Amino acid sequence: MSDLKITPLTELHRALGAKMVPFAGYLMPVQYPMGIMKEHLHTRQKAGLFDVSHMGQVILRGDSFEAVAKAFERLVPMDVLGLPQGRQRYGLFTNDAGGIEDDLMFANRGDHLFVVVNAACKDADIARLRAALEPDIAVEHLDDRALIALQGPLAETALETLVPGVAAMRFMDVATFSYRGADLWISRSGYTGEDGYEISIPEAVTASFASELMDHPDVEPIGLGARDSLRLEGGLCLYGHDIDAGTRPLEAGLGWAIQKVRRPGGAREGGFPGAGAVFGDLNGAAPRKRVGLRPDGRAPMREGVDLFASPEGGEPIGRITSGGFGPSVGGPVAMGYVSREHVGVDTRIFGELRGKRMPVTITSLPFVAANFKR
Amino acid sequence: MKYTEEHEWLLVDGDIVTVGITAHAAEQLGDVVFVELPEIGGEVTKDEEIVVIESVKAASDILAPLDGEVVEVNDAIVDEPSKVNDDPEGEAWFFKLKVADMSPMDDYMDEAAYKSFIG
Incomplete structure (x- = not known):
């Protein structure tokens, strides 16, 4: 067990009575004393706080956002160049057979691209990025920031008390806020089917931030068990289960994530691994x-x-x-x-x-x- | 009351043994969402899987602790599986067996032994 990695919230999870399990090389809370069923329902009714610090956070920098976006488009079938500043999009890494190597979120943060990938895939993803993009694009793995998700219909009011301004964000907006002198990179997104936020935060202030959020009467900590049932009800794919290297995007019903500009006839058609195989599934052919x-x-x-x-x-x-x-x-x-x-x-x-x-x-x-x- | 290593409790009354799962087992399983019980009148053999129990986390089963005939089942936990979490060692018993040979009961743990077994 000693080779399992921990997060800045591990001690807090234990203090809250969480049942801890190995997950993607990390020791993570699967449930708290409330139990999966109540944690799930609490998230749908109020607000749930999730430690998702095991996920990979990566920054891609180049001469300009345009340079980074064009380079990144060589790896994903998404419109990266057309993503406005302060916006986030769902994406997929594909392989030469058109299969899905990982799913991810990427955000235009002005002069760089901020990418969040799955914990179990992050080492392979970072290696893929380095191999494909360096030296023109710098690939920086951020291992000094935690990631917290706050999800549910009352996430907005709870987070607004601690971080004024987040209520004005719309779904898939990203922006920087301040907490105790630290920069928070916040997106209005998540993976539960509920409204909410994902908050990238420096490790040093993560525990105090999470504690302050949980002091709010509507916020409860939620484990991986409820995260799984929430995303399942939300129809969202879990990598390694619903999608994997042998699953192509259109089979998975993820065609919506491939914007027109990257499709046949688009201005930047193809140009990502396995484009031919991916396009072969278009028009109901999967x-x-x-x-x-x-x-x-x-x-x-x-x-x-x-x-x-x-x-x-x-x-x-x-x-x-x-x-x-x-x-x-x-x-x-x-x-x-x-x-x-x-x-x-x-x-x-x-x-x-x-x-x-x-x-x-x-x-x-x-x-x-x-x-x-x- | 006797206990099995499969975390069942067994209550003997004459030739009838009532079977349920322990509070420890219920807690480990988490929220129970589905229970399938054996048919009344069925003959079962020791260690045969005769109950399916599903929680939000996983599926598991309950083994027949003795040879016998199923004489009664608790339909209340089929209709309302959460009873298994609410009162596992009381209201939420699973089934009753009519047993001819009680001798395997001697091999099962008493309360003190079960407590040390689950640590």
Whole structure:
């Protein structure tokens, strides 16, 4: 256990009675005494504070933002150049087969690009960035900043008391604020389907900032368990489960993240790894698609459950990649991949659970409507 | 009351054994969201998986602690799985077995032994 990394909030998690587990090389809180179900519901009703310091924070600098954006576009199928200053976008690193190497957020912070990547992928991502971009672009891994997410309908009022001005931000805005002399880089975003913020903060003031936030009566600490059920209900992909190196963006339903300018006929068409394979899935040509799934009854269907077209016989038509109980839905919810000919909404298929095929209905995503402040 | 290493509690009354999970097990499982119980009248064999229990975190099962016949099941926890977290060692029992041979009971832990087992 000693080789697990900790965050500036590890002591605070322990003091709050968190159950700590290994996750992506870090010792992280999976739940607090409140429990996953109540933590989940609290986040949907009020505000939840998440330690996401295990995620990778990277700054890319070059001669100009334009130079950085053009270089970064060689690695992602997104419109980076057209991202206005003070705005953030969702992105994907692709490989030569068009598969997804990681998903990420990137922000135009004036003279540089600020990138946040998944914890489990960050070493590979940083190596990829260095190999592709240096020496023209400087790749700086920030290992002296923590990352906190505050999510939920009351996140705005809670954060505003500590950081005046954040209430004026809109979904996917990014800006710098000050707290006890330290620079906070705040984005109005998150990964729960709720309104909220992600706050990049120097390690030295992280614990006091988190404590002050939790002094607010509407804010409770929330662990990775509820983070997973929140993002699942929000229809959001978890890297390594719902998307991976063998999944292409359009199969995953992430075509919306590829702006027109990077698509065939666009001014900066292609030019990222696996562009041909990615474009081959356009116009409904993807052989399989990620769908929402609602199992009948109460039994959760989890990752790895095979899906079938009929109650008996036949080969699997797909597989569940994330699933569990949705506390806000009040029943089991899942996501998975289903071959193209079976993906219609309201199609009834079957998941094999403990040797029995149980009915499942294909639904649109998300399960719980997003509550962003656009 | 006797306890198994699978964190079940067993209460003997004549030839009937009532089976549930311990408070420790319920806490480890987290919020229980689904329970599937065996059929009444079914003959079960010791160590057979006869209950499915799912929490928000994971699926697990309960093994039959003895050979016997299922004579009663607690449908209340099927309708309201959260009872397992609220009162695991009382109201939220799982099933009752009619047992002919009680001798395996001797191998199970008493309360003191179970407490030291879970540390």
